Amino acid sequence: MNVGQQQSVSSLRFYLYDRPLHPELFDIYRDYQLIKNGYEAQLWITGCTHVIGFYRGRQAIVEATADAKSNLPQRGLLREMPFHGEQDHQCKQVGGINYMMNFQVEQMSPIVYHHTHHDLARMGAQRGLFVPFPMWMSKAPLTPFTFIDYEAKTNGLHVFAFHAFPEDLTIVKTQSIFELA
Numbered sequence: 001m002n003v004g005q006q007q008s009v010s011s012l013r014f015y016l017y018d019r020p021l022h023p024e025l026f027d028i029y030r031d032y033q034l035i036k037n038g039y040e041a042q043l044w045i046t047g048c049t050h051v052i053g054f055y056r057g058r059q060a061i062v063e064a065t066a067d068a069k070s071n072l073p074q075r076g077l078l079r080e081m082p083f084h085g086e087q088d089h090q091c092k093q094v095g096g097i098n099y100m101m102n103f104q105v106e107q108m109s110p111i112v113y114h115h116t117h118h119d120l121a122r123m124g125a126q127r128g129l130f131v132p133f134p135m136w137m138s139k140a141p142l143t144p145f146t147f148i149d150y151e152a153k154t155n156g157l158h159v160f161a162f163h164a165f166p167e168d169l170t171i172v173k174t175q176s177i178f179e180l181a
């Protein structure tokens with residue numbers, strides 16, 4: 001199964017690698033590349049999941065969110081964990097790159113979810129990368145989507161990703177910081 005097909009919150013996992021991942025593993029709905037003096041970054045929206053690659057020369061830190069059944073490689077895997085509640089992780093100086101991450105899985109009441117979904121979709125229309133997935137709508141009247149907002153700095157990249165799962169009234173949020181050591 002390629003990463004990028006319809007996902008469910010209950011089977012999502014977080015993966016961290018010290019090497020690039022091949023694009024053929026993913027269904028990429030949106031691809032964005034950043035090039036700065038000290039680094040390059042690749043942001044992929046792969047359904048209600050994402051891949052963020054941060055590269056300094058031959059060194060890499062790659063964050064991926066994917067379904068547990070996605071068969072991602074084990075080579076170069078630094079960390080794997082399920083998406084439950086709130087968690088933090090950091091790596092210091094992996095190939096001259098510092099990395100920090102926090103994620104939250106927020107299940108909401110229908111009214112709070114509706115407002116949050118609307119606010120995030122409105123922000124996504126104004127900045128960052130936004131991809132809706134109307135083909136995955138079912139009973140819920142709102143559309144699943146991924147919204148990635150980022151701030152590219154001279155010495156690093158800050159990324160906020162929001163994945164909307166209307167059927168579950170859930171938003172999965174990740175905040176990632178990649179910095180040159």
